[in-house]
Amino acid sequence: MRKIERVLLHHKSKKLFLVKDLADNFHTPFGTLSKADLQSSKEKIKSDKGELFTVLQPSFSDLYHQLQRGPQVMIQKDIGLILAKTGVNQESRVVDAGGGSGSLCLSLANVCKEISVYEINPEHYDIVQKNINMMGFTNITLKQENVYKGISETDIDLVTFDLPEPWLALEHGEKALKTGGWLVVYLPNLLQVKEFIEATKKTKIYVLETLELIERKWKIEDRIMRPEFEMLGHTGFLTFARKL
Ligand SMILES: C[S@@+](CC[C@H](N)C(=O)[O-])C[C@H]1O[C@@H](n2cnc3c(N)ncnc32)[C@H](O)[C@@H]1O
Secondary structure (H helix, E strand, O other), rough: OEEOOOOOEEEEOEEEEEEEEOOOOEEEHHHEEOOHHHOOOOOOOEEEOOOOEEEEEEOOOHHHHHOOOOOOOOOOHHHHHHHHHOOOOOEEEEEEEEEOOOOOHHHHHOOOEEEEEOOOOHHHHHHHHHHEEEEOOOEEEEOOHHHOOOOOOOOOOEEEEOOHHHHHHHHHHHHHHEEEEEEEEOOOOOHHHHHHHHHHOOOOOOEEEEEEOOOOOOEEEOOEEOOOOOOOOOOEEEEEEEEE
């Protein structure tokens, strides 16, 4: 599904370096790694300053942190809930709108068979395209189209809407989905959630639940064990629905 021609270097300081071009020496604050070492199959290599690095194949989550950011992305806690609740897998065909920065659609592409992504804004389209290229996925069809005007895909397992007025695309999502398919809508504001749920009442889309997921990080260091003082108070509400 994706090809990787790069490596991730791990240094004992916990710093990670993504090497995108193996044909050249790579410079770090801990010294330079030679291209010969980078191209070799060695698991441990040393810089010209004698610093040791572990060579890793970058995973999806390593590359995820390299994504170029444009519009507000959906963050991993919310993406994780979509993957868990809908149970999408290697057989699943998905539609996502709007593409934004690609955080959600790339995470879906990592587990699904194929995904079509609608993004109306040309600048955001370019960001998603760059992020697709960086990740190397080949199962994504990116469309610079207005999803409110229609969805051409059919027999879809999951439709995700992360855009301001999902009720305008509801009829298209309903047509695209197979019976039993999931529609997940991500909205920052409860008034939007209410408007979306009202709109579903005239359709075959049945809302199961609306959730907000709160993530709290903890500081665990020597004798300090407490929640971090700062946290992300709110991201968005996730509404899970199915075509039945
Ligand atoms: C909040 S961002 C989506 C973020 C994305 N889910 C991610 O994880 O990176 C919303 C995106 O929806 C796009 N959008 C808004 N209306 C749209 C429409 N009618 N059709 C397609 N895309 C639309 C915007 O241009 C914007 O990029």
